[in-house]
Amino acid sequence: MSMKKDDLTSEVCHVVITKLAYLAVSGQEEVLKAIGVSDAQISRLERLSYRELDGWIRQRKGALDITPLMQALFSDAEPPEEHKTFLLHGANNKMMMHFFGVRAEECCAFRDKLSIDKSYRGRSISHKQHSAVCKALMEQGDYRQISAEALLQIARTYQVSLGALWKELEKWDKEHEQ
Numbered sequence: 001m002s003m004k005k006d007d008l009t010s011e012v013c014h015v016v017i018t019k020l021a022y023l024a025v026s027g028q029e030e031v032l033k034a035i036g037v038s039d040a041q042i043s044r045l046e047r048l049s050y051r052e053l054d055g056w057i058r059q060r061k062g063a064l065d066i067t068p069l070m071q072a073l074f075s076d077a078e079p080p081e082e083h084k085t086f087l088l089h090g091a092n093n094k095m096m097m098h099f100f101g102v103r104a105e106e107c108c109a110f111r112d113k114l115s116i117d118k119s120y121r122g123r124s125i126s127h128k129q130h131s132a133v134c135k136a137l138m139e140q141g142d143y144r145q146i147s148a149e150a151l152l153q154i155a156r157t158y159q160v161s162l163g164a165l166w167k168e169l170e171k172w173d174k175e176h177e178q
Contacts, residue, residue: 009066013057021045079110090120090161099148120161133158
């Protein structure tokens with residue numbers, strides 16, 4: 001059985017709101033106040049029937065997103081080794097999305113846990129290295145088909161960030177479109 005994101009969001013919200021309503025009717029207002037629930041909201045939670053609760057959640061389904069909750073719950077997760085290697089070599093968000101399907105939020109959370117060497121933090125290729133790096137990129141064949149591993153090897157060889165290489169490839173792509 002497959003569950004859609006909206007269904008999962010509704011279920012999670014239903015569990016949370018039900019727990020809040022339980023705390024309200026069981027006289028645990030202080031717990032609710034400690035998390036920022038107002039007296040008016042507590043009164044509303046105390047009066048909600050199960051049917052009203054269900055309708056209230058359905059009305060707000062589109063306004064709620066459990067993605068930040070999941071990210072907060074699993075924020076201590078370590079990046080997969082392959083992702084870690086690319087991030088340590090300065091891969092930018094666009095590159096990580098292109099090759100690995102990793103979203104910007106995940107990249108940011110992973111980067112916060114890593115110590116990235118200064119040589120891989122740059123976002124452009126130095127003038128001294130530009131010709132050699134471009135030659136190495138061209139040796140890979142069609143620039144639109146260069147593999148992530150080939151880019152990683154070039155980054156290591158020339159001590160340039162993967163983000164700088166990706167930016168160069170984007171520049172080539174724009175020039176090719178014209």
